[in-house]
Amino acid sequence: MTTRLLPWLFVLFMAVGPLWLGDQYILYVLTSTGIFIIGAMSLNLLLGYTGQLSLGHIAFFGIGAYTSALLSLGFDLDLGGAEPFVLGPQPVWVAFLGGILVAGLFGFLIGKLAFRVRGAYFVIVTISFAQVMRMVALNWVDLTEGPMALNNIPPLSVWLPWDGVIPLYKKEYNYLLVLAVAVVCFLVIQRLVQSRVGRALVALRENESLARSVGIDVTRYLVVATVIAAGMAGAAGGLYTHYIRIVDPDVFMFIYTVTMVIMVVTGGKGTLAGPIVGGLAFGILPEVLREVARPEVQWIIYGVAMIVVVFFLPQGIVPAVKNWFAGRRKRLAGTALGLRKETSA
């Protein structure tokens, strides 16, 4: 009962707390952290549940960001024919969904690839994939404006009964929107991993031969997971692009993938709450440090904090807390049993 209510209480708290504080800077930090947490949750589906390490995960994020930006701004494309292909600006939500779709499509291709190249090779291929995307964004200037970046991207909009359709310029609305998308992504992942499909994914992680021997089409389920993870990362990218309202090739930087991996691993990979806990910790930490330390010291503290967590809690924070509670319950039950024995004796 309480364990069922707890996540919803947390969501309620997150929805009300920061707005009540009313601090614009805190809202900004939480919104960008929330966007990254969505990315980390999607990465967790691959890394935590199927056990595949994709170090190019930011590529899906960037593809979502660019696709959504381009669709909402409109673009023309010289395909070598007589007339260039021209697409006018699309409604922002159409653009946002387009970003998810295109990211999912790339997820499909990478998922197919994952079964041809395994292990270290897969890691290298995914890193290269993100790098290639960055190169494309840098050099296809006609489409992406290259290093000049895509500017003036319209914000997402929402329909409110009392105002009609309004664009979301306000930080409060953006924050709530990110929270809502995060909740949806969480529910999708939760339902998936607790289902027959999720068990197939975990089976692939735990023992691929055994999974195949009982009839699990591991290739297929890995592709399903990659498509969903890529689509979610694309959604995070879309949120980012319409929130910051500018996107440049740096969105594909390797460091962002690393950040997501850190969030997943410290929080606890293969757990539902892991990316959220790790994401909040390592998303907010730099901002806290910024207040108290010089930049180089900030990064040293950040690195040390990460190593300490990984070293002392190799499974991550969430499993460690769970084990501690389980152990305590067992000890309590043990003493209770001991007492009963004493009284009966």
Added chain:
Amino acid sequence: MSLALDTADAPILEVREVAVHFSGLIAIASMSFAVPEGEIVSLIGPNGAGKTTAFNVITGFLKPTGGKVLFRGTDLTRLSSNRIAGLGVVRTFQRTSIFAGCTVFDNVLTGMHRQGKAETWGALLRLASVRAETERMRAEVAEILAFVGLSHRADELAGNLAYGEQRLLGIAIALGADPKLLLLDEPAAGLNPSETEAFMGVVQRIRDRGVTILLVEHDMRMVMTISDRVVVLNHGRIIAEGPPEVIRANPDVIQAYLGQGVKHAKG
């Protein structure tokens, strides 16, 4: 009576002139044998004879260099291992093979994959049919765990089980996949005599449920007690085939294989 004749005519599994070469090494030269429906057939032979290789070929983990494997008339050599399992040909592994990081219960539930239909959309929407299916499957997991005697360990992590329990769990996972033909690769390896005894009972009860069994086993007492028929493999060739009494008396077999066993038994 006529039924028995019919099944004898149409074996559930037929291995036809299967050959396996590993870059020069001939693991299986040419192997042909049949498994009649409803029987326990044992495939025996000294270490390195090619038994596990034969299992790998039958279950699609290895493409043979030549030959065919027919399951109820379907050639398995063209199919992927998960498709073969989907037809009801399920194997266990010589080295203990479980989902170590999952609970015992979830291990068997995962084994039941092919008995479920729920796919991504059904799972995301929590359709009533999916919930009903999960309920059904959970009930069957409990039944399978009771069958192999692991009910009391249901919530334990599989990796924490004792060795013998892990061997049993391997079989429970395979049973979850609802096999028509079950291939057991040395299920009793490393077990003590009383555990082996219990295992014999389990294997026989599986057969009594209507599952045909192909067994690879070094424990001769187990093989000779529970088999309806024995196939002897040596250096990648079949050197004898028949009921246990006949095999026991076959001089070639004694020479190639049982001789060792007798020596072991005496020593």
